[in-house]
Amino acid sequence: MNLRQLSIQGIRADLLAKKYSARELAQEAIAFAQAENSKTNAYLTFSAERALEASASVDQKIAAGEDPGALAGVPIAVKDVILTRGLRTTCGSGLLASYIPPYDATAVQRIEQAGGVILGKTNCDEFAMGSSNENSAFGPVRNPVAPDRVPGGSSGGSAAVVAQGTAVLSLGSDTGGSIRQPASFCGVVGVTPTYGRVSRYGLTAFASSLDHIGPFSRSVPDAAALLQVIAGRDSMDATSAFAPVPDYASSLDGKVRGLKIGLPREYFENLESETGDLIHRAVDVLKKLGCEIREIRLPHTPYAIATYYIIATAEASSNLARYDGVRYTMRSDAAQTLSEMYRLTRGEGFGAECKRRIMLGTYVLSAGYYDAYYLKAQKVRTLIARDYAEAFEQVDAIAGPVSPFPAFRLGEKVDDPVAMYLSDIFTITGDLAGIPCMSVPCGETAAGLPVGLQIFTRHFDETTMFRVADAYQRAST
Amino acid sequence: MKITEQEIRHVAELANLALAEDEIARMKHDLDEILTHIDKLNELDTSTVDAMTQVLYSAEETATLREDVEVAPLGSKAALENAPLAGHGYFKVPKVIER
Numbered sequence: 001m002n003l004r005q006l007s008i009q010g011i012r013a014d015l016l017a018k019k020y021s022a023r024e025l026a027q028e029a030i031a032f033a034q035a036e037n038s039k040t041n042a043y044l045t046f047s048a049e050r051a052l053e054a055s056a057s058v059d060q061k062i063a064a065g066e067d068p069g070a071l072a073g074v075p076i077a078v079k080d081v082i083l084t085r086g087l088r089t090t091c092g093s094g095l096l097a098s099y100i101p102p103y104d105a106t107a108v109q110r111i112e113q114a115g116g117v118i119l120g121k122t123n124c125d126e127f128a129m130g131s132s133n134e135n136s137a138f139g140p141v142r143n144p145v146a147p148d149r150v151p152g153g154s155s156g157g158s159a160a161v162v163a164q165g166t167a168v169l170s171l172g173s174d175t176g177g178s179i180r181q182p183a184s185f186c187g188v189v190g191v192t193p194t195y196g197r198v199s200r201y202g203l204t205a206f207a208s209s210l211d212h213i214g215p216f217s218r219s220v221p222d223a224a225a226l227l228q229v230i231a232g233r234d235s236m237d238a239t240s241a242f243a244p245v246p247d248y249a250s251s252l253d254g255k256v257r258g259l260k261i262g263l264p265r266e267y268f269e270n271l272e273s274e275t276g277d278l279i280h281r282a283v284d285v286l287k288k289l290g291c292e293i294r295e296i297r298l299p300h301t302p303y304a305i306a307t308y309y310i311i312a313t314a315e316a317s318s319n320l321a322r323y324d325g326v327r328y329t330m331r332s333d334a335a336q337t338l339s340e341m342y343r344l345t346r347g348e349g350f351g352a353e354c355k356r357r358i359m360l361g362t363y364v365l366s367a368g369y370y371d372a373y374y375l376k377a378q379k380v381r382t383l384i385a386r387d388y389a390e391a392f393e394q395v396d397a398i399a400g401p402v403s404p405f406p407a408f409r410l411g412e413k414v415d416d417p418v419a420m421y422l423s424d425i426f427t428i429t430g431d432l433a434g435i436p437c438m439s440v441p442c443g444e445t446a447a448g449l450p451v452g453l454q455i456f457t458r459h460f461d462e463t464t465m466f467r468v469a470d471a472y473q474r475a476s477t
Numbered sequence: 478m479k480i481t482e483q484e485i486r487h488v489a490e491l492a493n494l495a496l497a498e499d500e501i502a503r504m505k506h507d508l509d510e511i512l513t514h515i516d517k518l519n520e521l522d523t524s525t526v527d528a529m530t531q532v533l534y535s536a537e538e539t540a541t542l543r544e545d546v547e548v549a550p551l552g553s554k555a556a557l558e559n560a561p562l563a564g565h566g567y568f569k570v571p572k573v574i575e576r
Contacts, residue, residue: 102555195532209532238541241533306515317492324493326568331561338571339493347495355494356507359485362492363508376518378528383521385529418510434532459533 001025003032003075004165007218008225011073011168015062022062022073026055026117029075033119033166040142040151042160044080045088046120051075054117061115069115070229076111077167079158080121081128082213083202084108087118091204092126092154094137095323095330095349105202106237107171107213107230114229119167122157126351127320128173128206130154131181131420132413135353140410145187145450149407152182155216159186162216169226170216175206176308177402177427179214180439184402184452187441189223189469190216194460195434196241198227199234207315208239210308210431220440220470224248227462243460251463256471257290259464262395266301267426271401274445279401282442282453285475286399286468294395298387301429303380305421308428310364310377317361323349356417385433388456397468398456401426402439406449426454436462440469442476479512480505 001020015022030048037043061068078084081091083101090096104112112118125135133141133156141156143149144164151160155172159182162170172179174192183190191214198213205211215226231245263283268276287293325331325345332344350358364373391398404423413420430437436459439452453472457465485505489496496504553566562569 099559102551102558235541235543239532239534242536242540300521303518303521306518309511310515310518321493325561326570327556327560329559329561336571338573341571342493343495346493347497350494352500352503355496355500356504358492358494359488359504360508360511363480363484363488363512366488366491373515375528376523378530379523379526380518380521381529382526383523417507418514421511421514 001028003029006168008071008074008168008222015058015068015073022055022058022117023052025073026051026075029167030119033161036164036166039147040144040160040164041139042123042141042151042157042164042166043077043120044090044123044138044157047084047087047118050087051117051119054112058115058117069113070225071111071114071116074116075119075168076116077119077122077158077161077170078108079124079155079170079172081124081173081204082108082171083204084118084121087121089121090138091128092124092136092138093349093351093354096328097137099329103202105213106199106234108202110230116229122155122161122170124157125154126354127204127316128154128175128178129316129353129357131177131423132408133157133182134410134414135351137351142410143186143407145448146407149409149449150185152185152407154178156182158216159183159188159190162186162188162218168217169222171213172216173203174212174214174431175210175312176431177424179212179216180402180427180437180452180454181424183216183439184450185407187444187450188216188218189220189438189440190214191223191227191438192430192436193227193231193462194241194436196239197243197436197460197462198230199237199240201234201236205319207312208319209315210312212431220466220473221249221252223438224252224466241460246463248463248466251467252470253467254471254474256286256468258292259397259468260292260294260395261286261468262294262296262391262398264296264298264301264391264398264400266298267400271404275401275403275405275451278443278445278451279453282472282476283399285472289471289475291468296391296395296398298391298429300380300383300387301425304384304429304432305425307377307380307384308424308432309360309421310373311381313357313361314365314374315361317358317365320354320358353417381432384429388429388433388435392458396457396464400454402452402454403427406445406451430456435459436465438465438469440473442472479509
């Protein structure tokens with residue numbers, strides 16, 4: 001078996017044809033992932049025992065003639081901000097280097113119920129804060145396509161394992177672009193579903209009104225199949241949506257003729273030429289498939305970064321307050337008093353980016369500044385969401401770049417946090433509006449660096465998003 | 478200048494975050510730059526705009542209430558397992574009240 005080419009359907013067919021057992025696949029996948037990991041540092045923890053148990057249960061079901069589940073035997077990696085019972089979950093933070101969660105995230109439960117086999121946990125920026133995976137306490141991840149470059153962030157490990165072939169699928173999390181940007185940098189598919197589509201139960205909270213769990217895969221049908229399994233209302237997350245989950249596979253019929261696709265003028269101004277050329281070429285493919293291309297406006301785009309870095313950091317400063325030396329594994333040895341325990345544990349435990357965001361978030365929420373910053377940002381967020389609502393009165397989907405540039409070199413942007421924040425401009429708006437959005441690979445630069453095409457659709461219309469991305473992927477490969 | 482070193486110290490106090498002297502200088506520089514960018518929002522008149530406090534919620538207000546059915550809680554043993562210091566079913570912290 002070639003792990004780099006396996007798909008959900010391929011594995012299912014092979015298992016039913018007895019080419020190999022789920023257990024054999026799990027053993028080989030773990031061995032391969034372990035052997036390859038030094039090239040990327042993408043996995044932080046392997047879960048061999050759990051993978052063997054899960055795969056043995058798939059084999060038993062097949063032997064008994066039962067349905068082994070929609071993800072039967074599929075090797076899957078999980079970002080290390082998503083809780084796995086009994087399996088270390090670090091959030092990329094030194095503060096949680098030995099944290100063993102007492103329960104599974106809902107998405108993880110649903111994957112295993114569907115026969116998925118969890119191979120391990122993937123590296124990420126500390127508490128999912130970053131755009132390059134360089135903010136991990138366990139060292140950066142290298143881009144499998146270009147080892148001197150970043151894989152993107154914050155879900156860099158989850159993108160890298162799928163690109164590297166050391167997992168068939170993975171779960172990531174997206175708050176400001178943390179699934180789509182690494183997917184585009186590594187040349188894989190990455191999906192941020194509608195806010196509330198996937199339960200956040202067991203996702204370590206960063207910014208609760210912006211956090212999403214979503215899939216990485218090599219093909220659009222595989223991403224759709226994984227979302228199918230993890231999507232849907234969960235009583236453990238009050239913000240998870242009641243909206244029914246349609247059958248995504250049946251929408252992957254290549255029928256995009258007549259669909260209206262909008263190109264936001266604001267996304268194509270000042271676009272670095274090679275990335276821009278590839279995006280325009282991808283749009284031409286959609287046009288040839290019969291899509292109607294229109295220019296649209298998203299006039300509040302220039303305000304998105306400022307809005308995001310107020311709302312996200314305000315929410316993060318409250319969410320990260322729980323890491324205070326009482327409950328979560330680490331406490332400063334130097335602390336004598338209660339107050340020192342809080343202050344020193346947090347000062348020693350958090351990395352520079354987390355501290356920066358805790359400080360900014362605390363500042364914008366502090367007495368006298370709340371109205372000027374937090375409330376103002378929530379109002380501008382309304383305007384940004386309204387831009388999309390108005391655009392979707394004219395078009396069925398919106399297309400554009402994911403990132404202004406392809407993967408950059410390790411170390412290139414670490415000393416300039418604002419420049420790093422500004423690079424999230426095209427992904428942040430989707431999170432602020434809460435709409436579904438994804439990255440699908442659309443070619444490589446002359447230097448061989450992957451570029452991603454971003455597709456946005458209306459709330460809960462993942463169906464149209466997958467239809468467009470799948471039609472594009474079929475026509476371009 | 479958007480923020481002073483004194484304000485940085487005050488905010489660090491509010492956030493219960495110990496910062497070293499070199500971190501304070503760096504933080505002042507970084508927050509200054511970010512707050513300068515954030516000023517851009519003042520170009521927009523939002524006096525008639527509602528705040529987006531809820532991303533999406535279309536169901537009945539009571540829809541998230543569950544049936545009153547007993548479910549087993551996590552339990553204190555599991556809850557305490559990651560504590561740096563615990564005993565007698567409680568989290569232990571440095572002494573708060575002197576007798």
